[in-house]
Amino acid sequence: DVQMTQSPSYLAASPGESVSISCKASKSISNNLAWYQEKPGKANKLLIHSGSTLQSGTPSRFSGSGSGTDFTLTIRSLESEDFAVYYCQQYNEYPPTFGSGTKLEIK
Amino acid sequence: EVQLQQSGPEVGRPGSSVKISCKASGYTFTDYVMNWVKQSPGQGLEWIGWIDPEYGSTDYAEKFKKKATLTADTSSSTAYIQLSSLTSEDTATYFCARGYSSYIYVMDAWGQGASVTVSS
Numbered sequence: 001d002v003q004m005t006q007s008p009s010y011l012a013a014s015p016g017e018s019v020s021i022s023c024k025a026s027k028s029i030s031n032n033l034a035w036y037q038e039k040p041g042k043a044n045k046l047l048i049h050s051g052s053t054l055q056s057g058t059p060s061r062f063s064g065s066g067s068g069t070d071f072t073l074t075i076r077s078l079e080s081e082d083f084a085v086y087y088c089q090q091y092n093e094y095p096p097t098f099g100s101g102t103k104l105e106i107k
Numbered sequence: 108e109v110q111l112q113q114s115g116p117e118v119g120r121p122g123s124s125v126k127i128s129c130k131a132s133g134y135t136f137t138d139y140v141m142n143w144v145k146q147s148p149g150q151g152l153e154w155i156g157w158i159d160p161e162y163g164s165t166d167y168a169e170k171f172k173k174k175a176t177l178t179a180d181t182s183s184s185t186a187y188i189q190l191s192s193l194t195s196e197d198t199a200t201y202f203c204a205r206g207y208s209s210y211i212y213v214m215d216a217w218g219q220g221a222s223v224t225v226s227s
Binding site: 034036041042043044045046049050055087089091095096097098099100101 | 111150151152153154168169202204207210212213214215216217218219
């Protein structure tokens, strides 16, 4: 299975700041990568697919980049609602696999 | 609005089975596959498998082939996962998640999760 390694595991930032989360695949996955947001008491939300395509409803302060093995989720001008756990997922190879998550906390 | 409403928490004894439901609304149930994902306590996410409600066809990750059974009832727009021969390793939260159009492994709508606790 393709291993997805996310870093950092924890990230503390203040509202208004920008942050980046890294996701590395153990082999090339082209651009077949999605990012999800997990918040307590809410259903997980698909933010980005195909590496950089924003899902409908995803704020424009979110962006995704990368291809092959290295991917980045960037959130510009953090808002209070953005503090959550973020997961990457590859769907290029079977079975689909997820990263271990990055918890974004308020500093 | 697309919604996936999952059933409540389950407690099962070792060796028994539990069945979790996922009722879909806001879209045509048979137009999208339904994935199931496991999240063990403090762990990440694991894909279990998917079901195509229109045809009843299924696919399972190797690890879950003898553990999970996916079914769907089109009359009630409800998907189910049954977990059998429960062990402590099955204690987790289980999510249903709709496959995004032709990208079936991209999950564009999720249920709220259903916790399963295996305890004697």
